[in-house]
Amino acid sequence: MGKHLRLLSHKNRPKSPQKHSKPAPWVDVSDDERPRKIPRTGGLSVNGQGSRKVNGVSTNGHGGPSKASEHHSPGNFHNSSMNGRHSPSGDINGHRRKKARRGSLGATQENIDVQSGGKFSEIQEQRKLLPIAQGKDALLEEIRRNDVTILLGETGSGKTTQVPQYILEGGLADKGMIAVTQPRRVAATSLAARVSVERNTKLGHLVGYSVRFDEKNGSDTRIKYLTDGMIMRELMSDPLLSKYSVIIVDEAHERTLRTDLLISNLKSIQKTRNQPVDAKGKGPASHLNPLKIIVMSATLDAEKFSKFFAGAKVVYVKGRQHPVKIFHTAEGQNDYLEAAMRTFFQVHNDQGPGDVLIFLPGQEDIESLNKSIQLFANQLPQERMEVLTCPMYAAQAPGQNSKVFLAAPTNTRKCILATNIAETSLTIPGVKYVIDTGKCKEKQYLARDSGGGFDTLLTKDITKSSANQRAGRAGREGSGMCFRLYTEDAYNAMPPMAEPEIRRCSLTSSVLQLKCFGQDIQELEFMDGPDLDSVISALKTLYLLGALDKQKQLTSTGRDMASFPLEATYARVVLASREYGCTREILEIVSVLSASSKLFQDIAEQRDSAAEARRALRHPSGDHLTVLAAVRSYTALSSNPETATRSARRQWCDRHYLNERALLEARDIYTQLRQTCSRQGIDCNVSCGERDEPILKALAHGLVQNSALLQPDGASYKQTMGRSVVKIHPSSVLADKKVPAIIYNELVYTNQIYARGVSSISKSFFNTIPALNQRQA
DNA sequence: GAGCACTGC
Structure with missing residues (x-):
């Protein structure tokens, strides 16, 4: 363990830029002496x-x-x-x-x-x-x-x-x-x-x-x-x-x-x-x-x-910001986790009070570094300042993130391990030191000519703008320091800005919305235009959903879909629910799927008990009906006087490892969707009772493109409308089950292509979907 | 066998 505290090999160390007697393995490229340039006129x-x-x-x-x-x-x-x-x-x-x-x-x-x-x-x-x-x-x-x-x-x-x-x-x-x-x-x-x-x-x-x-x-x-x-x-x-x-x-x-x-x-x-205005004062405007x-x-x-x-x-x-001294490593770091840990303890040993914020790409790295730092901090001599680690990422259980806003106890240094959430969304008080791994995860949509496509979520190098943003987090309350785990050359080679989102995500819903204004995404003037592949993929999806006709003209179905504040696929599911008499159930499911936070919490340490508790809600057909079961059980609490209290509901959620925030948000969305339905003349109280089949059929209508058939290997699934071979994401209730055909909410490529939000369906359902049969014919 | 961050009359 001790070797971790060894710094970069001595001969590679540049001269210390600081007045400290101890040399640090950092090149100071900041320039405190340079006069601050003052722009003209006040x-x-x-x-x-x-x-x-x-x-x-x-x-x-x-x-x-x-x-x-x-x-x-x-x-x-x-x-x-x-x-x-x-x-x-x-x-x-x-x-x-x-x-x-x-x-x-x-x-x-x-x-x-x-x-x-x-x-x-x-x-x-x-x-x-x-x-x-x-x-x-x-x-x-x-x-x-x-x-x-x-x-x-x-x-x-x-x-x-x-x-x-x-x-x-x-x-x-x-x-x-x-x-x-x-x-x-x-x-x-x-x-x-x-x-x-x-x-x-x-x-x-x-x-x-x-x-x-x-x-x-x-x-x-x-x-x-x-x-x-x-x-x-x-x-x-x-x-x-x-x-x-x-x-x-x-x-x-x-x-x-x-x-x-x-x-x-x-x-x-x-x-x-x-x-x-023209001469007659009658200009068109x-x-x-x-x-x-x-x-x-x-x-x-x-x-x-x-x-x-x-x-x-x-x-x-000009703005107001305290000076931040920036250090780069003299050499590139192969293992950013180890480098981050060494740097943290170097700061902890050498620098005065002030909390440390470490930027990492994702939850996995955060959990792993958290363990290493805790393990090592426990071996520090008694007289040292103590270390309190605070992991922070969006998917974390609610309440855990707020711990970061509390002041550290006396003689304790907070070490915040965060994703990009701390870059713009949250400002953490007390941070004086930033350690920047230079990495982040970014979603990138890969369009496929089959019409669909999938998201990739891969670790990437950050941009200059992001690096500066991260460094700035050290100068919120006073002067600070930022330790970059990459060289100055690497910084200089970074792209200035991230690729705009329009080039990184599915355009299906935007193309539909623009169609409703009578606009064509290909004819609009953009700062950065979308990729042609993404546009084609979006048009194809909308055609399959029945939102556009063969001439790419908006259909009445398409106009109805656009009136819902939902992704195009889910909007189609809601419309399909009319035919199957299950609008109520579909709205309940779709509201949860549209909520920004995840319904099912996943806490690494309690994975087994979470799985155990969730078994009660688990539905054999898959995730969609499991969601429905969860929402219904939660709603039922309110009608029982014993469980109608706020705290009883919260306890119930905790016991089942459900995120109540997701359920509350889903309730707002549900209300909003009901309003939209009534404007559209859709009876949102129509229910299919205990029958599952109508719900799955309605879902299959919107998720036509997101369907796959079991492969002979019995472990993977092949898309019905594309060439990709996918696996069921381990978070799904169907993860270890083998079913002949599935529909899913989305595909994400991380280590492999995973289908998330999966339900088992009968192959015969495909026969009822016009677009699919047309294509097969 | 695994999840960057946002958002919608």
Whole structure:
């Protein structure tokens, strides 16, 4: 064990960059002495008039974002402004802010100051101190003069909370609302709450929000925070988004599928709405209220956004971030787990107090490193500071993740082992040291010409933007250090940004949604267009589902499908449930499948007892009916007075290793789906009682492409509509069973191609599915 | 025999 503490071989060690007497195996590429470059005019710089070059900053030597990043200048990391939002409240009353974070999962900004509120005048004073405040007038002038503005704001600049207010104060949105779009729900709701406090108004009046399942706005709402998925839905009923005068697309650098679709649509909407009125005052758009677009981003791709919007102005706002000293290894590391462990104990031995955050690609690595660190920490001399490890990943049992927000006991150093969840979604207080393995897992959709396709989930090297984001996590509360387990050359060779999501995921549902707006994904103008293979695959799937006809025209089935907030396959299942008289059961199942958290928890140490407890719910036909059994048992608790209490329900969930959060979310989705059904004239109370067959038949309709037949080897299955050979995922209740034919929710390639969410069906079911027979004929 | 992170009138 002792050998693990041995550092990299001595002769390879570079000279220590630090004043410590002990040499460290790190090359310091940060440059504390380099004067911090100050952009022009009060923290705000703008590219030259008419200049296409991004951000005069990079040419006039005033220090721009791309330049800063290449020099790894501390304090100039480009963190997602998700973090930046903490800044205003943090400045005002950091104490309460910390409290609000405790125990909250994901909702790190929830309830910040909302009830407590600072004094109004005090809040206004603090607003004036934000970095962006110095550039307010210049910024407003740019927005007034241009239809599109790209705003590059560093962490802590205050852009997301302030810019909408400036626009309101400056009277730039007198004819309509200001929309601020966010990729995440919690961000939208908590930002609205914060800004509402800053305006000294009640949430839902001047400032409101709109996210799935939750909405607070009224006729007097002028600033509305909403998720990008929500505004895409609004596009269905209001194709020109005419109620908004200004649309601010925040976190655009994340390049989510919905953000990209929105940006594409905004460009063409603006073209229509801002058309000049002709001489007779009868221009086609003369009655339309012109639209201003502001794209807010936190990274290096300003040029791309600017180019897409015909050379739009780029405005840069400095942020507030403590300096982070960055170290790279002198040599590449073969075993990043071992390197991470050595580095952790090196930090633990040599550095002062402060928690350590280690970025790892996935749960498996986290569990393994967690064990090693604990084992080794137990052998440390008594007088050493103790080590408390906190694993953190999304699939972890609820409650486990919140442990990370509690302060460590005295004389204890917290070591947080996290996936990318700690990169943008959660901010952990107390972190001073970051260890970055340089790895992450990324989903990538592989389209197949057969129409379907599958996701791969493989470990990859991260991007520059991600590396900077990770490093920035060490500088949230004070100066910090980041130890990268890769060389500086490796860093320099990293791609600047991740591939946008539009090139990485199935486009089936998006193609359908766009068809409903009368748009063709192949004709839209994108910053990065989708792969042709993915488009073809999506069109083929939609055709098989009956959503499109042979001419790729939307069918009435397709229009009905699009009205459901569901993946296209599940929407088809709901429609099919009418024919089989099992809408009630299907809605119950589909709501759980659509929930963001997994229903069945899997805790490594308790795997056997979990399997035992789950046996009670297990249905022989497979996972879909097992889900139904779980939902029904859970719902039945409420009708029994003895188990109707909140805590009884929770206990029941714990006993069965079920994630109650998934069930609660599923209930919201269920309610929403019932509403959609009644609008569509579907009777959602029709039930097939105890019969299983109708349910499986309805499922088979939507999952036509996701079907496979047992191979002669008796262990694997061959797709009916593709060439892949797949295995049933070990988490399935059918994992060790042999059945002649299966349908499944999805395929994921990790070590092999696994089918997840599997049910056994009779081969004869395929005969009832028109698309399948057509193809076989 | 195994699960990066988000999201939807």
